[in-house]
Every structure is written in C-alpha cells, then in structure tokens.
Amino acid sequence: MPKPKPRNAFYAQSGGVTAVINASAAGVIQTARRYRTRIGKVYAGRNGIIGALTEDLIDTSKESARAITQLRYTPAGAFGSCRYKLKGLEESRAQYERLLEVFRAHDIGYFFYNGGNDSADTCLKVAQIAEKMDYPLQAVHVPKTVDNDLAVTDNCPGFGSVAKYVATSMREAAFDVASMAKTSTKVFVLEVMGRNAGWITAAVGMADSADTPIPIVLLFPEVPFDEAKFTALVDAKVKEWGYCCVGVSEGLRGADGKLMAEAGTKDAFGHAQLGGIGPQIAGLVKERLGYKYHWAVADYLQRAARHLASKTDVLQSYAVGKAAVEMALAGGNAVMPAITRVSDRPYRWKITEASLTKVANVEKKLPRDFITRDGYGITAKARAYLGPLMVGEDPPPFKDGLPRYERLKNVAVAKKLDTPFEV
Amino acid sequence: MPKPKPRNAFYAQSGGVTAVINASAAGVIQTARRYRTRIGKVYAGRNGIIGALTEDLIDTSKESARAITQLRYTPAGAFGSCRYKLKGLEESRAQYERLLEVFRAHDIGYFFYNGGNDSADTCLKVAQIAEKMDYPLQAVHVPKTVDNDLAVTDNCPGFGSVAKYVATSMREAAFDVASMAKTSTKVFVLEVMGRNAGWITAAVGMADSADTPIPIVLLFPEVPFDEAKFTALVDAKVKEWGYCCVGVSEGLRGADGKLMAEAGTKDAFGHAQLGGIGPQIAGLVKERLGYKYHWAVADYLQRAARHLASKTDVLQSYAVGKAAVEMALAGGNAVMPAITRVSDRPYRWKITEASLTKVANVEKKLPRDFITRDGYGITAKARAYLGPLMVGEDPPPFKDGLPRYERLKNVAVAKKLDTPFEV
Numbered sequence: 010m011p012k013p014k015p016r017n018a019f020y021a022q023s024g025g026v027t028a029v030i031n032a033s034a035a036g037v038i039q040t041a042r043r044y045r046t047r048i049g050k051v052y053a054g055r056n057g058i059i060g061a062l063t064e065d066l067i068d069t070s071k072e073s074a075r076a077i078t079q080l081r082y083t084p085a086g087a088f089g090s091c092r093y094k095l096k097g098l099e100e101s102r103a104q105y106e107r108l109l110e111v112f113r114a115h116d117i118g119y120f121f122y123n124g125g126n127d128s129a130d131t132c133l134k135v136a137q138i139a140e141k142m143d144y145p146l147q148a149v150h151v152p153k154t155v156d157n158d159l160a161v162t163d164n165c166p167g168f169g170s171v172a173k174y175v176a177t178s179m180r181e182a183a184f185d186v187a188s189m190a191k192t193s194t195k196v197f198v199l200e201v202m203g204r205n206a207g208w209i210t211a212a213v214g215m216a217d218s219a220d221t222p223i224p225i226v227l228l229f230p231e232v233p234f235d236e237a238k239f240t241a242l243v244d245a246k247v248k249e250w251g252y253c254c255v256g257v258s259e260g261l262r263g264a265d266g267k268l269m270a271e272a273g274t275k276d277a278f279g280h281a282q283l284g285g286i287g288p289q290i291a292g293l294v295k296e297r298l299g300y301k302y303h304w305a306v307a308d309y310l311q312r313a314a315r316h317l318a319s320k321t322d323v324l325q326s327y328a329v330g331k332a333a334v335e336m337a338l339a340g341g342n343a344v345m346p347a348i349t350r351v352s353d354r355p356y357r358w359k360i361t362e363a364s365l366t367k368v369a370n371v372e373k374k375l376p377r378d379f380i381t382r383d384g385y386g387i388t389a390k391a392r393a394y395l396g397p398l399m400v401g402e403d404p405p406p407f408k409d410g411l412p413r414y415e416r417l418k419n420v421a422v423a424k425k426l427d428t429p430f431e432v
Numbered sequence: 433m434p435k436p437k438p439r440n441a442f443y444a445q446s447g448g449v450t451a452v453i454n455a456s457a458a459g460v461i462q463t464a465r466r467y468r469t470r471i472g473k474v475y476a477g478r479n480g481i482i483g484a485l486t487e488d489l490i491d492t493s494k495e496s497a498r499a500i501t502q503l504r505y506t507p508a509g510a511f512g513s514c515r516y517k518l519k520g521l522e523e524s525r526a527q528y529e530r531l532l533e534v535f536r537a538h539d540i541g542y543f544f545y546n547g548g549n550d551s552a553d554t555c556l557k558v559a560q561i562a563e564k565m566d567y568p569l570q571a572v573h574v575p576k577t578v579d580n581d582l583a584v585t586d587n588c589p590g591f592g593s594v595a596k597y598v599a600t601s602m603r604e605a606a607f608d609v610a611s612m613a614k615t616s617t618k619v620f621v622l623e624v625m626g627r628n629a630g631w632i633t634a635a636v637g638m639a640d641s642a643d644t645p646i647p648i649v650l651l652f653p654e655v656p657f658d659e660a661k662f663t664a665l666v667d668a669k670v671k672e673w674g675y676c677c678v679g680v681s682e683g684l685r686g687a688d689g690k691l692m693a694e695a696g697t698k699d700a701f702g703h704a705q706l707g708g709i710g711p712q713i714a715g716l717v718k719e720r721l722g723y724k725y726h727w728a729v730a731d732y733l734q735r736a737a738r739h740l741a742s743k744t745d746v747l748q749s750y751a752v753g754k755a756a757v758e759m760a761l762a763g764g765n766a767v768m769p770a771i772t773r774v775s776d777r778p779y780r781w782k783i784t785e786a787s788l789t790k791v792a793n794v795e796k797k798l799p800r801d802f803i804t805r806d807g808y809g810i811t812a813k814a815r816a817y818l819g820p821l822m823v824g825e826d827p828p829p830f831k832d833g834l835p836r837y838e839r840l841k842n843v844a845v846a847k848k849l850d851t852p853f854e855v
C-alpha cells in the first residue's frame with residue numbers, strides 16, 4: 010500500500026485575542042513541523058475565518074523557526090482575528106460550502122480553530138458538513154478566551170494572564186490609594202472585562218491575600234446590583250480601613266437584568282459593546298458617600314499584557330496547540346484539547362480530549378459557591394481554583410526598555426480558486 | 433571640642449505617589465543608617481507633612497534592614513502621602529511655626545521632603561523660616577513626580593517608570609487592535625496622566641519605533657484640540673494602516689484654553705480633578721468617522737505599576753535619596769539633588785546640587801521641538817531624551833503569581849508635645 014501523501018493544515022484565530030493565543034499558534038505550527046510526513050504546510054487564515062472564506066491564506070512555512078518561537082512571547086493575533094460568526098448549517102450554508110471549497114482547493118486535511126464558544130460551534134459544524142459531503146477532514150478546536158467560560162476544560166488559555174494582570178493592577182492601585190487616602194482619594198474603582206461570567210472580576214479579588222490584606226468590594230455580573238447594599242459596604246470599608254477598592258465587571262446588571270453600562274452599539278456577534286460602568290460606579294460613590302474617587306478602565310490593556318503573562322497560562326496555551334495537532338493525527342475530529350486539573354496543591358494538570366458537542370455554545374458561569382454569601386467577595390474555593398492559574402512569570406525579551414514583539418511576514422498563498430466571495 | 437551629638441532626620445512623602453518613590457525613601461534611610469555619628473533616627477511623617485504638623489511621626493529605626501531593602505521594590509508611599517499645600521510664610525505662618533515646634537521637640541536637624549513643585553516650595557520656605565528663627569536645620573528636597581515637570585533636573589524620579597508603562601501598554605494594545613481591525617475595533621484610545629505638561633503623552637509615542645511601527649496620534653495638553661484636523665488624521669491612518677491608536681492627555685484643552693474633561697471637582701491644591709477625556713475622544717471618532725472604538729483609562733495603574741518599573745528610574749530614585757542625605761551632611765540647605773544628563777548615547781548621568789529657589793513652583797513643560805510640526809507626534813529629539821529613561825527592568829519579587837510588596841510596621845514615635853493641631 011502506498012504511503013498517504015501529507016495533507017495541509019489550516020489554522021485560524023477567532024474573536025477577541027489574548028496575551029497568549031500566539032503561544033497556541035506556536036504550539037500548532039511547531040508540532041506540525043515535526044510531522045512532515047503527515048502534515049504538509051500549515052496555512053493560517055488572514056484575519057481568521059474570513060481568510061478561508063476569501064481564500065486569503067498565509068503560508069506559515071515562510072516564517073523562520075526563530076519567528077515562530079518568538080510568537081510564544083507576542084500578544085494578540087499574529088495572523089489577524091475576526092468577529093465573524095457562522096450561523097446554523099442551513100442559514101449559513103453558502104459559507105460552509107465555500108469553506109470546504111477552499112479547503113479542497115488547498116488540500117486542507119486538518120482544521121485548527123482557535124477561539125471560544127462561538128468558534129467551537131463553527132468548528133463542530135465544519136466537521137459535520139465535511140462528513141456529510143464526504144470530505145476527509147480532522148477538525149479540532151483550540152480553546153482560547155479571557156472570559157474563561159468554556160465548558161469541559163478546567164480553565165481557558167488566556168484567562169490566567171488576565172487574572173494575573175487585574176490582580177496585580179488592583180494590588181498596585183490599592184497601595185497607591187492607601188497612601189493618598191488621608192487627604193485625597195478614598196475609593197478606587199477598576200472596571201474589568203467579562204461580559205456574562207464573573208471570572209475576571211473574581212480574579213481582581215486575588216489582590217487581597219493573607220499576607221497582603223486589601224479591602225475590596227467586587228461587583229459580579231452574576232449578582233444584580235443593589236445600590237444601597239453596595240454603598241453601605243463601601244462606606245463601612247472606608248471607615249474601617251481608610252480606603253476601599255472596587256472591582257466591577259463591564260457586564261454588571263441591575264435588578265431588572267439590564268446591563269448598567271449599555272453603550273448602545275453591538276459587535277458582529279450581536280453582543281452589546283460595553284464600557285463605562287467603572288466611572289458610573291465611581292460617580293455613585295461620590296454622590297452617595299462624598300468620597301473622592303479615582304477609576305480606571307483597563308480594556309484591551311488587560312488582555313494584551315504579555316509583559317505580565319502567567320507562565321502557567323503560557324505553558325497551557327502552548328500545550329493545547331500541540332495537543333490539537335497530536336489529536337488530529339490520532340484521528341480526532343470535532344474535538345478539543347481540554348485542560349484537566351489533577352490537583353490544586355501542588356497544582357497539576359493534564360490535557361484530555363473533549364467532544365465539541367459538549368463545548369459548543371455552552372457558557373460556563375462562575376459557580377455560586379465561588380462568591381461569598383453577601384455577593385461581594387470570593388470564597389476559599391474560588392481562591393484554590395484561581396491561584397495556580399496566575400503562577401509564574403514568563404517575560405518577553407525587552408529592547409530599549411520595551412517588550413520586543415514579533416511581527417510575521419505573513420506571505421500570502423497563491424490563490425487556486427480566485428473566485429470572489431462576499432463576507 | 434566635644435563631638436556634636438547626632439541629630440534626628442525627618443522624611444516625608446508629598447503629593448501623588450509613584451512606583452518608585454519608596455526607592456528614594458530606601459536611599460534616604462539606608463544612607464542615614466551609615467552615618468550614625470551624625471544622624472540619629474530617621475522619623476517619617478505619617479501621611480506626609482500632616483504627620484509633622486500633628487506630631488504623628490513614624491520611627492523607621494524599628495524597621496528591619498530587609499524591610500527597608502524591600503521598599504526599593506514597593507510602589508506608592510510606604511508612610512502615606514498627602515495633598516496638603518503650605519502657602520506663603522504669612523498666610524500659613526501657624527503651620528510653619530508648628531513644624532519647627534515639632535522639629536525642635538524631636539531634635540530634627542535634617543528635613544528631607546520628597547515631592548514635586550509644591551513641596552519644593554514648602555521645603556524652601558521651611559529652610560527660610562528655620563534660618564529666620566535661628567533653628568539649625570538642613571532642608572533638602574528629594575525630587576519626585578510622574579509629571580516630569582520639575583525645573584533644573586533633567587528628569588524626575590517616577591517619570592521613567594510611567595513612560596515605560598504607557599509605551600508598553602500602548603504597544604500591546606496596538607497589537608491587539610491590529611488583530612481585530614478587519615471586522616471590529618479600528619481605533620484605540622488611551623488616556624494618560626499629565627495635567628499641564630505632555631511628558632507622559634510623549635512617552636506613549638515611544639510605543640512606535642523603527643522596528644515596530646505603529647500608527648499613533650498624540651493629543652498633548654500643550655496643543656489646543658482641533659477636531660477637524662484630529663479626525664482627518666485618524667481617518668487617514670485608518671485608511672493607510674487599517675487601524676489607529678490615540679494617546680490623549682487628561683489635560684487636553686480646547687481652543688478656548690479650557691480643559692475638555694473638567695470633572696467639576698478640585699483637589700486640595702485647587703487643581704481640577706480630571707478623567708474622562710479618553711471616552712470623549714473615542715465617542716467623537718465614532719460619531720464623526722463611524723469607526724468602532726475601544727478606550728482605556730489607566731489612571732493610578734500607570735503610576736503604581738512597580739511590576740514594570742524602569743530600572744534606570746529605580747536607580748535614579750534611590751540615588752536622589754542617597755544624595756539628599758550626603759548633601760545635608762555636607763551642609764547643604766534649601767537644595768535638591770538634580771539628575772544631570774552627561775550624554776544620550778551611551779546614556780550617562782550624574783547627581784548635581786540645585787538651589788530650591790530655581791525649582792520651587794516652576795513648571796517645566798514639554799519643549800515645542802519635542803512635538804512634531806503638525807502637533808500630533810514626537811520628534812527625534814524627544815525620542816533621544818525619552819529613550820534612556822525607560823531602559824532596564826527591575827521586577828519585584830513574586831509570590832503565588834503576584835508581586836510581593838512590603839508593608840512596614842510604621843511604629844509611632846512617642847509624642848513629646850501632645851498638643852492638638854488642626855490641619
């Protein structure tokens with residue numbers, strides 16, 4: 010029997026990027042390069058799945074080994090990402106068929122899709138339609154999301170670094186406001202990401218620890234905002250400590266269930282574009298309690314802060330990229346490498362295979378027992394979960410005082426179809 | 433002739449704190465400890481100069497050598513700071529006399545005041561009134577301000593670290609927005625500190641370098657805002673690069689000279705409390721150009737970010753603390769250790785003695801030739817100045833994934849006067 014010819018792989022980054030998604034890209038590319046008899050070239054989608062739909066593929070074989078290694082230290086999406094959601098198989102039939110047309114033209118036998126809930130769903134549907142159309146394909150999802158809301162996996166690559174960033178930032182700001190509180194700022198408000206799940210908000214609470222106690226009030230998206238209870242709590246903390254820190258989720262909701270910071274615009278997924286609850290909460294403190302405040306909105310800074318990435322997160326991000334290739338080579342299809350926690354102390358983890366049917370479109374919220382009974386803090390259980398994800402430093406190389414991040418050549422693959430496709 | 437008895441020193445932190453002001457404190461305390469025959473104890477003011485006025489002194493001799501060494505790695509004011517301005521000698525006579533009363537009661541022979549323009553003025557006035565009242569005192573100002581607006585000194589301790597933070601943050605956010613720009617965010621706005629002088633705004637421009645080009649538009653407090661020119665420039669950058677980054681000073685002013693983000697509240701110095709121009713500028717971009725935006729306001733995060741401090745800044749902060757003690761021992765009075773630049777490449781600097789009469793109440797603005805002719809960027813001259821200040825990393829120790837910062841015992845000195853004083 011003749012040996013099968015190696016087939017090419019297609020890798021794409023989806024949705025909001027992270028400080029470590031490129032570590033997953035490095036894991037995919039470096040691992041594929043070790044299996045040259047099985048995998049030909051790794052093509053990447055320019056600007057995510059749109060690159061596949063428009064046949065705008067990047068040939069990663071044109072990048073040096075050094076450049077791919079440097080990806081491990083580079084934040085954001087090296088090939089570009091996109092917010093472009095493929096819907097149901099019927100509704101988006103033209104897109105799915107076009108994907109397979111492009112895959113066939115470039116002999117793509119492996120599809121690695123690096124994203125969150127939405128892209129897990131897309132990955133699953135691509136696997137289904139390929140099977141239905143008798144197109145041989147191994148479709149593997151590579152988990153990524155700062156929101157930490159994917160099912161099955163214990164945690165999501167990208168989250169540990171945001172957790173480390175927001176906890177460090179809150180601790181630093183707390184030292185600042187504590188210094189100033191006698192005559193000036195008494196309340197500091199930090200707004201963080203996390204649309205529907207309070208994982209990042211919970212991480213802010215890690216700034217407070219047994220050896221560095223800090224008064225922190227957390228406003229989770231899971232806990233409807235109660236103005237009277239909140240202001241009373243802040244007032245009590247200021248009276249006891251002289252100052253108070255507040256961590257608030259961009260997705261804070263009122264008792265009516267409505268987002269308190271609705272900016273009025275929506276992203277391509279139909280989600281509301283948020284931002285601005287931090288200053289609102291600060292203004293409320295001033296109005297109700299009269300305390301001088303400062304507020305910060307970290308926004309992209311929190312998810313792009315590769316300079317402060319968690320080493321655990323970097324290692325896991327790389328590991329899921331590597332495992333995705335190995336799973337595909339082992340015949341895995343419509344699956345995702347999940348991180349499984351073996352133990353908290355010492356922290357041990359391993360990669361296991363999860364079926365995408367259990368991951369797609371499921372949103373894992375912060376468990377109620379991670380939030381203290383009063384609704385404004387984190388429990389010991391939350392601390393045991395969050396702690397290990399933030400451990401370890403893995404600084405990028407610095408040049409002239411600034412992190413030196415990699416920019417790839419991103420050489421285009423010659424088009425074989427060259428037929429237009431509107432996205 | 434009998435040897436003179438050692439006299440005590442008083443050290444206080446003033447105004448907004450920085451990531452490295454405690455390195456100056458460590459410089460003062462460690463150096464004083466090496467001259468025990470000349471300097472008795474170093475007392476610190478609890479919450480700055482207010483601690484002296486209310487006779488609330490901290491005995492730093494109760495702190496271990498290890499704790500003082502750790503101060504070098506700890507952001508914010510370890511003894512507390514305050515915003516409390518002493519006015520003219522006539523207007524604030526009661527305060528100045530009270531200061532000397534407390535100094536006399538505790539045999540303070542050395543006064544080290546760690547702050548910006550306002551505290552340089554206070555330090556000078558304390559020297560003057562001590563002389564007038566025949567109280568023997570060496571009053572030395574220790575420079576500190578993230579605003580980098582002190583005269584005589586080439587740069588101010590605290591600034592280099594903020595510069596490194598804002599440039600790193602903008603570079604990281606730029607990589608993020610570049611990844612997303614195809615279908616989502618095209619304009620990212622970062623609001624930074626710097627009330628009247630655009631030094632920090634200029635530092636944002638360092639995110640863009642020859643080997644990492646980034647389209648950045650800067651809005652300096654020195655350049656009146658011109659909506660039409662600004663939006664046209666952002667539009668051109670988006671059309672050329674696919675995205676655009678904007679760094680805006682909290683102190684941006686309109687053509688009428690008025691602050692564009694006047695929050696309506698004022699601090700104890702009578703300065704307006706700012707914040708909020710970032711979202712305003714982002715909203716304007718959306719309204720005029722229709723581009724999707726994100727914005728961040730770093731606020732205290734930028735000046736407290738010890739995890740990303742500039743090593744040059746840490747070394748200089750320590751050096752001015754050490755030099756202040758040495759100057760005082762050499763008989764210096766009403767002076768300040770200034771940083772003098774010897775050369776740009778290689779960067780070399782030394783400490784020189786500056787008269788406080790040349791420093792007090794003078795505000796050093798960003799030179800016009802540091803700003804490009806169009807008013808939206810920085811020149812090669814600015815780069816040559818800013819570059820060396822950001823160089824080098826000096827990370828704090830980490831524990832459990834977070835920086836471990838020092839909290840001192842801050843043991844109170846027994847009161848000798850115990851007379852009330854209202855501040």
